[in-house]
Amino acid sequence: MAITLSDDHAIPSQPLSPRLTTPQVWGIVLIAPYLLVFLAFVVYPVCYGLWLARAPSNYVALYNDPIFARAAVNTLIFLVIGINIKMLIALFLSGFFAQQRTWIKWLSVIFILPWAVPSIPTILSVRFMLNPEWGMVNHLIFNLTGDDGPNWLNDPTVALTMAIGVHIWKSLPFWTLILMTGRLAIAQDLFEAAEVDGASWWQKFRYITWPSLQTLYITCSLLSMIWTLGDFNSVYLLTGGGPADLTHVLSTLGIRYLRLDQLSLAMASIVCAIPFVLPLMYFMMKRLSR
């Protein structure tokens, strides 16, 4: 044993009570700080929030608010279309980055940048690029075609697409990295054997890569959906929910109500999402606690 302990001659620990040994008492002491944080900043806010959202009139108000319906639809588009596109690209790029080339190694170091830098300056940078009068994108369009480019963020569909694009830009490196780690864990001799048998790249993917990767891929998709529900920055910093509050998602809408001092509406809009999120959260918890 390489570890030597200090020379104190500690007396073998005496049980403090008939039921708890000294290590167990220490166990309780050491877990207490987290429990305190959990009670004060998770249990209390959640219960208080649910209590605030209890009145049925809140839900009637939400039902009558067209912005809420629009935000719910936008959230669905963001999750169902945005996340699936992102994960498919991540799956594809993970294969690209798993190639053993020096320049690809270097590219992967650069590729991680969006994940490593804070989102505020980069999203604002994209926002200015899309500025209809001064932005670089429309300058390029003008120089190439002689026409004025579109007013990107003034059309709700385009603006939401751009917000999804910004989200993908920011989080694609992380998921690519995870899927790449998963790919590298697959035994290489399987591919060598397939190569000898003359398998095409699609057959190798279909019969070797995908079966080993699908659990990870689905887990990542679900996890990404949960996190994307809480992604406030991509929409708020790019479009601010505009034009005319048409690009809100649930996370920015809750904050919008909060800023308008309609706390119970804010909570109610979140409560509406709970039936969809809770099963996902439970599934993920079970998955990770094994």
Place this chain on the structure above:
Amino acid sequence: MKLPTLREVATETRLLLIGIPVFLWTMIPIYHMFLFAISPKEDAFSGKLWPDHPTLHNFEIVFKQQHYFLRDFYVQFWNSLVIAAAVGVLTLFIATAAAFSISRLRVPGGRIVMNLALFTYFIPAAFLAVPMYRTMGNYGLLNNHWALILAMVTIASPYAIWVLKQASDKLPVELDEAAVMDGATTLQIFRLVYLPLMMPSLVAIGTYAVLLAWNEYLYAFLLLSNDREITLPVALGNFLAADDSPWELLMTTGFIYALPPAAIYYAFRRYMVGGLTAGAVKS
């Protein structure tokens, strides 16, 4: 020298056809930010790909705080720094203690606590922000750095505990048993056996918590509002309040703000990738 075969050339070309778009996609927003930082205002707004007169004047304005939006730059930078450091230290303390308790001491109910923490980890951050804002108000902490520190510790600890628990489950039980045989107390095991062996994971988690706090925008902007209390990201968001925002200064400040996390990330990349992705891949 062997000439590459046609097949090799084709493969390489295909890889380049993927690699070049990936490079451009990644770099354009970052390059655009950098371009603004080194451009005088006229050049920045003219959509040029490289300024006619590159300059460091914007950095000078920021460092001398010579603009209305920048008058508290150093205070705000300091706020970001202190809050990130405090979140790192507190998260490490709370998470290491909890992971040791759950994994090594097998505290009764430890599994339940782990599940509760994991459950918290999956609450979308923007959803928790709404009641958290009100809670901090009830505790009388609004506009106080502690509000942001405690909120970020709450968000960082579940994942920290989970990663540390995974790592400490891998340490052999015999280590603890041998130490107990030698007469070590629980605290001595923690300090002299557990902490040294956990160092790589602790570095990863400390970095994770510091970066999380440094990068946080939503909670910072909800919980802090006074100009001398806010962190840098909130100050950056406040630039947008004016119609004629000085975007070249905004991007310069943003560039300065983005440098430390990028540097930390690359310095600890070895630990980050190993420590943080291992858990995800396992599931």
